[in-house]
Amino acid sequence: MSLTGTHRLLFVMGFLDLFGVSLILPLFLPVVKGLGVSHVTAGCVTSLYGAIQLFSSPVVGSCSDVVGRRRVLLGCLAATALSYMVLGASHSLLIVIVARCLAIREALHTPTNQLDVVKFIQSLKEMMKKVETLGEDEILEKGQIEFEYTGRLSRLVSLMERGDQVSIDAVEEELGNDISAHRSVPTAIYSFLKASNTIPNIEAETAFMRTIHYAISLGGDTDTIASMAGSIAGAFYGIAEIPESLQRHCEGLAEAIQQADQLHSLATNTHPPPS
Numbered sequence: 001m002s003l004t005g006t007h008r009l010l011f012v013m014g015f016l017d018l019f020g021v022s023l024i025l026p027l028f029l030p031v032v033k034g035l036g037v038s039h040v041t042a043g044c045v046t047s048l049y050g051a052i053q054l055f056s057s058p059v060v061g062s063c064s065d066v067v068g069r070r071r072v073l074l075g076c077l078a079a080t081a082l083s084y085m086v087l088g089a090s091h092s093l094l095i096v097i098v099a100r101c102l103a104i105r106e107a108l109h110t111p112t113n114q115l116d117v118v119k120f121i122q123s124l125k126e127m128m129k130k131v132e133t134l135g136e137d138e139i140l141e142k143g144q145i146e147f148e149y150t151g152r153l154s155r156l157v158s159l160m161e162r163g164d165q166v167s168i169d170a171v172e173e174e175l176g177n178d179i180s181a182h183r184s185v186p187t188a189i190y191s192f193l194k195a196s197n198t199i200p201n202i203e204a205e206t207a208f209m210r211t212i213h214y215a216i217s218l219g220g221d222t223d224t225i226a227s228m229a230g231s232i233a234g235a236f237y238g239i240a241e242i243p244e245s246l247q248r249h250c251e252g253l254a255e256a257i258q259q260a261d262q263l264h265s266l267a268t269n270t271h272p273p274p275s
Helices: 002-034 039-067 070-091 092-109 118-133 148-161 168-174 185-193 205-217 222-237 252-269
Strands: none
Touching: 002 039, 118 148, 118 185, 148 185, 168 185, 185 205, 205 222
């Protein structure tokens, strides 16, 4: 490509970048205020874009000189796309985090040989109902359904009772399989529970891998749902169920194990094993 052609391409890319940002920023403030924060907090959150851009630009530029501009550019684009999807898809980021953490907590506190599906779901429903209960000064946002997560968790029992008669289309209709929190978190929980037993046409060496395979087979936003289902299954089955061949492809595995040991020591008041 000639130098003139390169310049034109850069100008077009710069225009598309600024044009895309100009479309997002006017809508950003109403979305943040819609989550129930004050005007001051909303203003601070909105101003973060420029502030982070100011401080991160020199850092990103230095990184590109070390690891290469292509890798840094692709990483920044991927992170930006993900942040916009999370912003637009969720009514409340807090509820997303809470719902996922509650499922993992329940898996951690359930013995591997004592998984009672109905009890597991009922426990999650009780905890989520407390989370979703509105305070005296709170009101439902436009388009928000009262006890939406609790209602979808209720559908899990019916789906589990139908066993292998449940089709992928039925899961998509009842629970969902897209990027929105209320249509992905319950699906991840269902994938974990469903894969606790054998599933026709899905062969896997461990129940953990069966969970991942089934979550992916549901289609839709497979990476989000499978990662959440894998988190719950990993908490329940432990690292012994995760094949070493898969572990070798996980970046930062040693650091993750060390952090897990430290968290366990904090929860049990014991000393972590030496690294």
